[in-house]
Amino acid sequence: MDEQRWTEVVAAAIRAPSIHNTQPWRFTASGDRLEVHYDRGRALPVLDRTGRQQVISCGVAVEFAVVALCAAGFEAEVELLPSPADADHLATVRAGAAREVSAEDAASAEAIGRRHTDRAPFLPRAVPDEVVDRLQTTADRLGVWLKPITESEEQVATAFLISRAEEMERSDPEYLAELQSWLRTDPAAVDGVPVVAVPDEDPATRPSNWLIRDFVAGSREPHAFLPAGDPDAPPPAVERPTVVMLGTESDDRTAWLLGGRALGRLLLEATIEGLVASPLTQALDWPATRTRMRTRLSLVGYPQMLLRMGYPSTQGGSHSGRRPVSDVLHFEPAAG
Ligand SMILES: Cc1cc2nc3c(=O)[nH]c(=O)nc-3n(C[C@H](O)[C@H](O)[C@H](O)COP(=O)(O)O)c2cc1C
Structure with a gap:
């Protein structure tokens, strides 16, 4: 070569x-x-x-x-x-x-x-079961399990642990400082998360059960996230993305690499299907919420990644450097 x-x-x-x-x-x-x-x-x-x-x-x-x-x-x-x-x-x-x-x-x-990672709301169109089944087969072939979070009890437990972790993170100055150091306002930045790739509304006010990571939490005004607008307007449609979890039998570097390989393959297959995705990994950042995820969902093995997937509401999207x-x-x- x-x-x-x-x-x-x-x-x-x-x-x-x-x-x-x-x-x-x-x-x-x-x-x-x-x-x-x-x-x-x-x-x-x-x-x-x-x-x-x-x-x-x-x-x-x-x-x-x-x-x-x-x-x-x-x-x-x-x-x-x-x-x-x-x-x-x-x-x-x-x-x-x-x-x-x-x-x-x-x-x-x-x-x-x-x-690319798409954190915007998705279209209210479900990902077909056969697509999820195919992704599951691909993950399996690469030594990783894929669990769609479909049961309502599992959804409630997972969404709860994500919001619990997000709350812990928002009040942790060291976490916020580290996050801030990887946030980029320069469109030509070659690394870090561009501010244009993160929705500017507070994720906590978004009509979704699935809280996306708040990348600008550290610079938000304390009251800036109160819902604004017409109080008599009908509530916006609640987002219902497909959420899948990837996990492995063990929890060492080999398992993490297998998880990454499977994630890469799944994201490409999803892209070919016209889908977009964004990870929701807050609950897996911390040993306490990650352990609770294992017990609450009776997982066999270790959760490595949570992904929300769906059809994009905008075309193109934002590409990071x-x-x-x-x-x-x-x-x-x-x-x-
Ligand atoms: C292991 C891993 C965890 C991630 N966790 C999150 C997350 O919790 N929230 C989020 O919005 N994006 C998350 N991301 C997406 C990255 O922020 C994104 O891949 C990166 O900014 C590059 O952008 P791109 O995917 O559009 O190329 C994660 C990505 C990886 C690989």
């Missing part, structure tokens, strides 16, 4: 979603191998003390690299945590034999450029 090819593969990999758009990765290409490393310099010590959500983010980047390689006509082999002495060497992706590019490979690669490939990829001569 030449340098140009690896540059294209890494350009696709870094389109991966990452917690607060921290892009916690570095890549080394050498011959037919691409190493994916965790970049601790971009850690979130308050929100993600164990690095779980950042390793999941790197898992998505691994999967996007696989998709790009397949669409370039190569088999892709992935080894997770290949260096026992270096736990931050998360994966090695090897470009294997030539393969015929299927229509599915091409569509998945194309979806990488279109996917990425650091240039040259900042995150370096080349080494192939051994031997």
